[in-house]
Amino acid sequence: MRRLTLVLLSIRDLLVSAGPVLLLAVGLLVAAYWWLQPQPPKTVRLATGPEGSAYAAFGRRYVQALAREGITVQLIATEGSVANLRLLQDGGADVAFVRGGSGAAPLTAGASAAASEPAAAADPSESLQSLGALFYEPLWIFMRQDGQAAPGMLAQLKGLRVSVDQAGSGVPALMQRLLTASGLAADAVQLREQDARSAAQALLAGQLDAVVLTSAPQSPVVRELLRTPGIAPLELAQADAYTRRFPFLRTVTLPRGVADLAADVPPHDITLLAATTSLLTREQTHPALRQLFAQAAQGIHGRAGWLNGAREFPNTRTSELPVSPEGDRAINGTPPFWQRWLPFWASNLVQRMWLVIGGLIVLLLPLSRVVPPLYTYRVRQRVFRWYARLRQIETRAQDPRVPAAELLDELDELDRVAHHIAVPLAHADELYALRDHIATVRQHIRVLRKDST
Template identity: 55%
Template sequence: MGDRSTTMRHKAYQLRQTLITLVLNIRDALVSGGPLVIIAVALIVAAYWWLKPNPPSEVTLATGPAQSAYAGFGDQYRSALGSNKIKVNLEASEGSFNNLQLLREGKADLAFVQGGTASLTDEDLESLTSLGALFLEPVWLFYRTDAAQRLNKRPQLTSMTQLAGWRVNVGTAGSGVPTLFNQLLEANHLSPKQLTLSQLTETPATVDFLAGKLDAMVFVSAPESLMVQMLLQTPGVQLMDFPQNEAYGRKFKFLTPVTLPRGIVDLAANVPPRNVHLLASTTSLLARDDTHPAIKQLFAQASQNIHSNAGWFNRARDFPNTKSSELPVAQEGVRAINEPSPWQQRYLPFWLANLVERMWLVLGVLLAFMLPLSRIVPPLYQFRVRSRVFKWYGRLRAVEHEMEQPDSDRAGIRAELEELSRKVEKITVPLSYADELYALRSHIHWVLQKLNMQTQAAPAQASQGPASAAETPNAPAA
């Protein structure tokens, strides 16, 4: 029972010493490396504040009129970014020109804008950027067959010069179509005054057109537009063919000659009954230059899924591209369109992948800066641990020096040495530094033995007389 009790006491003592050592080691490690950690955290916080890696939770996208192709694409972008906890507010507008104005005024962060909508200013080049060309939007000029027969004595239009005297709706000023149509008229030596032009929105204009109050209507829209598909299949309505579309494409850099293939609308009904030559404007996704880079990246990546399918005027993966945009394409758009997805986005949640991507350079610089500084931590830790032992050597040396004085108080010195021994007994250090602790204890014991020897030798020296005392300088005076 006695052996078992002794063993348990030893284990309890060892456990207590281990816990004390652990706590002291943690304290020394914190004190030694704490300043370095504080500096690192402060630099990371400063970099985070400066870079603002997390994007805003809401963003505004300018689209277009209700039920337009722009509105439909806006819904798809809202759904795509919603999966990453980004709320997309859709700003309805009259069209492309209106969208450009919203961007300029800061009322929208991103917008769909057709090429040739308006002349881009130097300020636009500085404040706006493109995320890539998304799709082609043909110039749809629908006319009534009976109007062509009545006004031109033939059922079909073959040139824009034949529009003189026609009632034509060119859409609202905010759509940008009036500006584009006036350029086409000027190229054909026609004045807008030679036509009766109206600027109704699509739905009222279509009602008047089908009722015979308008002879023709012009709008620019993606083929996904329900209005386009309806008019292409309406009896008595024809789509104007532009046989000179190649010449238009050379004359206007923002126009692309395209062909609407025969039967693309309805193969069974053979709609249209022949290939139709058209002009198309390239629509890009523009963003304000101060829009958060992560938002630009998300929109550019979403465009890959939304606009990469084959269409009436393009093959699969022709869009999005970085070749057809009037404005320079942002780096986020270039990477999303022409490069594979970053590895971190394939394996990490968006917020974490974005944080890593935005902060990795800062973390690299911080690591290069902190590594040399971290070399002072081990010596500083070692110094703190050893100082628990070495700080007592100064007191021990002072006691020994006092002990050598002729008039020293040996009783007081003995009490001081015993007090010093008791305090040293309570010192705890890691096992790797235990030799220094035991060396200190040995030195205290050695000084105490030396004091005992001097105390025993003192009576003998006193009995030998003054001469002997004079021969022993370190001995106290009789």
């Protein structure tokens, strides 16, 4: 029992001695946590696209990926890439799929071909960042074909009924630029704006001559049209020339038979124009959420596809906007070792707070030097406080009017108190010194009173 008492007293003294330093450390940690807000919100808004589009399909996969980390992804259905970009700029979404060139201003109907020599798409907003390019989004121009069609030109659309998707998709503006660059007047093509599903049904029913849409090959509409006999995508003979005039476009090859090997669909390699779709985010979006989306993109978009090889995406090479640090680390860097062993919330806390923790260690190292002296002072004070009473008894012994028996009784009481004082073994010499001094004063009183008699 006495040993347990000694241990508890030592722990108490140690805690009291280190208390000021610990309170300072806790206070600084709480202040830093409040200022840095290391833990992200539990809900994030992702702008996708129309129902049935590749954007919507990818959005559902992000919902599943982030749900494993306790984050709820709210999907916002939109008309397409341009609407997503507008939502990001207005703060209506935190993350969005945005196709390259969506921020470029469309040309007016009377713009000249020379004016259509734009540089790369303008940076839509300085407050937006990229988490990496995710996939190619080809410009599909599906037309009725008789037999195997040779590479053609946009001039073939003259006088035809052509659907160019919804306004929010960005396809009408893009086609306007391409047609103008090709020398076609605004009224040379009968342009209509319909969503991809409705346009595909109208094409199959003979109500349209061509359908233009931009979508990843994962789109159900694209796959349906590719497998429909008599419908084929228009291969542009001047594809390379368009990529020079519109740098956000590039040429990709749709391999023969990739849609259906057994039916040999398509029957030959097709060169298509494509833009690169990126995952964009606002600077105000919590860094931990940006990290989660960038890491999820590795698993969702890293496999080989119809238009790309394995691990070609995500990448930072084809992003039009600056890539955020979280996206760059996820794509090009090596994740910290603690992310492999700690749950997300703990890993994120370490990553966001390591500078603060390191600073605290540097600050507390010199402050910790005061703890041992304080501890020693508290233990010694438990013994030294009785020396005041011992001195008082010794002083009263000089007065002959104070009875010796009274003084000796007080010394006996003081000795009993000292016998019950609990101190660590390292300070036991001070306790024995007190008891020795009590015995010395007792002997001194006896000698003094014997001489006085």
